[in-house]
Amino acid sequence: MAKLIKMPEIAANATSAVIVQWSRKEGEAIKAGECLAEIETDKAVIEYDADSNGVLGKILAAAGQEVEVGAPIAVLFEEGETQVDIAALLAAAGVAVEPPPAAGTTASAIATATAATTTGAAEPEREPDAAASGRIFASPLARRLAQERGLALAGMTGSGPHGRIVRRDVEAAAQAAPATAADATAAAGSDATPPAIAIPIPSASAAQGSAAFTDIPHSGMRRTIARRLSESKASIPxxxxxxxxxxxxxxxxxxxxxxxxxxxxxxxxxxxxxxxxxxxxxxxxxxxxxxxxxxxxxxxxxxxxxxxxxxxxxxxxxxxxxxxxxxxxxxxxxxxxxxxxxxxxxxxxxxxxxxxxxxxxxxxxxxxxxxxxxxxxxxxxxxxxxxxxxxxxxxxxxxxxxxxxxxxxxxxxxxxxxxxxxxxxxxxxxxxxxxx
The missing domain is CATH 3.30.559.10 (Chloramphenicol acetyltransferase-like domain)
Incomplete structure (x- = not known):
């Protein structure tokens, strides 16, 4: 019988984690003890192993997505299963879902039409195409990494589902950005303006005469350190x-x-x-x-x-x-x-x-x-x-x-x-x- 795979509490007291990448594709078999996905906590990247044999029937949370602990991230089919009502599985787990497709729909079609609507696992396969809508679709982790590196998401090509920008796209852009900026400046001459993605822009107050500064977004690890030490100093005599x-x-x-x-x-x-x-x-x-x-x-x-x-x-x-x-x-x-x-x-x-x-x-x-x-x-x-x-x-x-x-x-x-x-x-x- 198919079952939901939920985001585990990798670290004590963690409320969410980020799926770095899936080690299996939909439809691929996996054995108990084999790595199913790599999950990033605030301090490390952990291999999450399957606890039973089966087939990865449906991925509910895309790579790069931040997911709440306990939220569904995938569906594991039993070997040989062809009919799986994922909507019923999610409903049984207390997750609100869209109405199920018509009777007789195959397992793959049901899986494609159904997705979790919780905050942690929010319809990774149902996003409209980025180019068609004009919006920039990126995972929370990709957005954070882009901010930390001073990169603009608008200049990136997403390799995730439906053009979604994920972690590997930001890392690739970060490696290419210095060379791109140098080439563009050399080609245009000394008066050329460097690409915006390579230079963090100071705030308006800095331009008005105060000391220049750049805001560096807090990482998850830094926020955890700040929270724990603040609690320690405030609550422990x-x-x-x-x-x-x-x-x-x-x-x-x-x-x-x-x-x-x-x-x-x-x-x-x-x-x-x-x-x-x-x-x-x-x-x-x-x-x-x-x-x-x-x-x-x-x-x-x-x-x-x-x-x-x-x-x-x-x-x-x-x-x-x-x-x-x-x-x-x-x-x-x-x-x-x-x-x-x-x-x-x-x-x-x-x-x-x-x-x-x-x-x-x-x-x-x-x-x-x-x-x-x-x-x-x-x-x-x-x-x-x-x-x-x-x-x-x-x-x-x-x-x-x-x-x-x-x-x-x-x-x-x-x-x-x-x-x-x-x-x-x-x-x-x-x-x-x-x-x-």
Whole structure:
């Protein structure tokens, strides 16, 4: 029996996602576990696999279209089915549809005549031809990408259904735009006006004497970051503790390991391991606040803040306390690379119990980080710098790293946070203790 395929909730709390492309065409067979479509969330592009065997009978949402979670995106036929009343399927799912075609219509004809009318899956096959109507038909994703790149949709040829402009058309135009602009200017002479699609136009206020500016539309990822951090800072009672960590022993051990091993270990790898060891030593710190209860985690899943072109993302090193330093290093390198390419799966950046944010490589001495909800703490790590210290009453020079712990006061009290920070400091200053 045919069934509807609905937009899944790829990321937690997501309300919509964008279909990047379909991996099968209408009428093509697919097996359970095979990729049916690529779906873009605010942080990554995910392969959506079929959960059963069948034939992709009808696509209800075109590539490039933004669809609400739970809205129908396709119909999966059973192998050998020839008569499918898609209107009845949609009606049974509570989706308003047009009256069904006359009895006896074939499955393909019914599929062509029927489309979902919800906000998320809005009749991709029923748009009039763009050239005939004079309107520009483009998917929401294509419009956003065109805005971000300063491109005019009017100059593009759509390759989607009925001339609809989709993501690949915008990307092709973006690659061609610089060369086109340069060729046109050279051909027309120095007085030629460059094509409008290549140059963002400043606002009227800029032309009237104020500082020039260009508005860059927010990406979905940037909006998500803004929303989550605003909610965190406004709703979580933060408090902060700082400590100076002597790094001389750790740097010496790191140099020894890197000289003997084939894999280079970073200071950040040691920090993640030390955070996990401190959470094992002070397990009451490995918690998060919920309205119903204090949630205590059984293992240290450490989120590591990674800066990408689109914004900050926090892939998770699962059970960092049970992994070797080299295993943590390999995992962080792999997660960071895939985070920057947008290839992380949701389970790889969701569900950590504690976050590490390290800006030391940028020369930042110290900073305070905003808690990554629903976690209860985040450690902000600064640069390791040479500083004067007193050792046995004598002035000396040491390598010192300042860290600042941001804590959710609903879940953790000051004394407990101070106990955890002291444990972390001991692990950093005596790194072998964290490795044993």
């Amino acid at each position: 933060h408090f902060y503790l700082s400590a100076d960590c002597r790094m001389d022993r750790l740097l010496a051990l790191r140099a020894e390991i890197n000289a003997a091993g084939t894999r280079k270990i970073s200071v950040n790898d040691f920090i993640v391991k030390a955070v996990a060891a401190a959470l094992q030593s002070v397990p009451d710190m490995n918690v998060s606040w919920t309205e119903a209860a204090l949630r205590k985690y059984q293992q240290a899943d450490i989120s590591v803040a990674v800066s990408t072109e689109g914004g900050l993302i926090t892939p998770v090193v699962r059970n960092a306390g049970g992994k070797t330093l080299s295993a943590i290093s390999r995992e962080i390198v792999d997660l960071a690379a895939r985070a920057r390419s947008g290839a992380l799966a949701p389970n790889e950046y969701q569900g950590g119990s504690f976050t590490v944010s390290n800006l030391g490589m940028f020369g930042v001495r110290e900073f305070s980080a905003i808690i990554n909800p629903p976690q209860a703490a985040i450690l902000a790590v600064g640069a390791t710098l040479s500083q004067p210290v007193v050792v046995d009453g004598q002035l000396a020079v040491a390598q010192v790293m300042k860290v600042t712990l941001s804590v959710d006061h609903r879940a953790v009290d000051g004394a407990l946070a101070a106990q955890w920070l002291a444990a972390f400091q001991r692990c950093i200053e005596n790194p072998l203790s964290a490795l044993i």
